[in-house]
Amino acid sequence: MSAIDLIGVLAVGFGAGVASGLVGIGGGVLFVPGLVYFLGQGHLEAEATSLVGVVMVAVAGTVRQRHYGNLRPRDAVEIGLLSPLGVLAGVVVANLVAERALEMGFAAVQVYFAYELVRRARGTRAGGPPLGLSERASG
Amino acid sequence: MPPMSSRFARLAAIATAAGAFSGLFGVGGGTVIVPLLLLWMAYGEREATGTSLMAIALIGALGVAGHAVYGNVDFAKGVLIGLPAIAGVIAGTALQQRVRPAAVSYAFAALLVASAAALAF
Numbered sequence: 001m002s003a004i005d006l007i008g009v010l011a012v013g014f015g016a017g018v019a020s021g022l023v024g025i026g027g028g029v030l031f032v033p034g035l036v037y038f039l040g041q042g043h044l045e046a047e048a049t050s051l052v053g054v055v056m057v058a059v060a061g062t063v064r065q066r067h068y069g070n071l072r073p074r075d076a077v078e079i080g081l082l083s084p085l086g087v088l089a090g091v092v093v094a095n096l097v098a099e100r101a102l103e104m105g106f107a108a109v110q111v112y113f114a115y116e117l118v119r120r121a122r123g124t125r126a127g128g129p130p131l132g133l134s135e136r137a138s139g
Numbered sequence: 140m141p142p143m144s145s146r147f148a149r150l151a152a153i154a155t156a157a158g159a160f161s162g163l164f165g166v167g168g169g170t171v172i173v174p175l176l177l178l179w180m181a182y183g184e185r186e187a188t189g190t191s192l193m194a195i196a197l198i199g200a201l202g203v204a205g206h207a208v209y210g211n212v213d214f215a216k217g218v219l220i221g222l223p224a225i226a227g228v229i230a231g232t233a234l235q236q237r238v239r240p241a242a243v244s245y246a247f248a249a250l251l252v253a254s255a256a257a258l259a260f
Contacts, residue, residue: 013220017227022235023247024188025169026195029254031220039216048206051199052217057224058196064232065189075180076190078147079154079172080197086158094163102163107255113174114248114255120177121244 001039008038017057021064026054149179154194161198168198170254173247184240189232 012034016027031050035041041049065071094102119125153175157168169191176187206212235243 009220010223013223014227016220017224017229018231018234019227019250020169020192020224021228021231021233022188023169023243023250024173024191025250026192026199027224031224034220035216039219041213041216045211045213048203048209048211049213049217050220051202051206052212052214053221053224054199055196055203056218056221057228058192058199060225061192061228061232062189062196064229065185065192068185068189068232068236070183070185070189071193072182072186072190073193075150075176076193077197078150079157079168079190079194080201082151082154083158083161083168083194083198084201085151086155086160087162088158089155090159090162093159103258106160106164107258110170110251110255110258113178114251116178117174117244117248117251121241121248 005038009034012038013053016053017060020057021061024061027057028054146180149175153179157194157198161202164258169195170251174251177244184243185235188235188243 012030016030016034019025019030020027028047028050031053032043032046035046035049036043039046062071062076066073097105116125153172156175157171160171161168172191172194173187176182176190177184180187182190203212
């Protein structure tokens with residue numbers, strides 16, 4: 001590994017960590033290209049290896065956010081432990097629907113989320129769930 | 140706070156969506172978990188990101204275990220990129236406490252649009 005590659009991988013790791021701390025993502029979206037580009041991994045190997053970095057950053061971020069009082073551990077554990085159901089569902093869906101349709105579908109969902117988050121942040125959207133159900137009325 | 144059954148159903152839906160999308164696209168579950176905690180569970184921005192990270196730690200650990208069985212994980216390289224990321228996340232969480240919560244939403248919305256563009260084009 002050259003010095004440039006080492007500096008590159010350290011910079012990508014640090015940048016992914018900052019993004020992770022700011023917006024609560026695992027950072028895999030940056031780890032994977034960093035591992036491919038600077039450490040010469042293949043895509044599958046990089047996706048698998050990136051998860052080591054994701055776990056490290058997520059554990060450290062969890063400890064810090066707990067310190068700041070920004071953690072609901074019970075909800076997090078339920079989401080974490082139930083997510084394998086989704087992985088299985090994803091495998092089933094992937095075999096039923098064309099990959100391009102899935103990509104476009106997920107892209108559309110992300111744009112919709114972005115729109116709703118901006119509306120919420122601007123105070124033009126109630127804090128409750130979509131589909132006309134009122135969070136406050138139900139709780 | 141929604142009633143218990145509704146709350147559990149929503150958490151299960153968030154977990155399923157996060158697992159499905161991360162399995163399908165290799166995109167971490169955070170891009171699904173954070174918006175849904177904000178929009179469905181009436182979380183604040185900082186709580187949503189903190190809780191998302193703890194869920195991701197569990198999801199990631201399950202993923203590492205699964206990939207390790209097939210010998211695809213290079214732990215040394217993972218640690219090499221993970222160590223500077225720990226420094227980054229300490230800085231990122233500290234910075235997050237100093238910005239307005241709405242700024243976190245705007246940053247997340249920008250991230251989602253960029254991710255959608257990468258998927259679509």
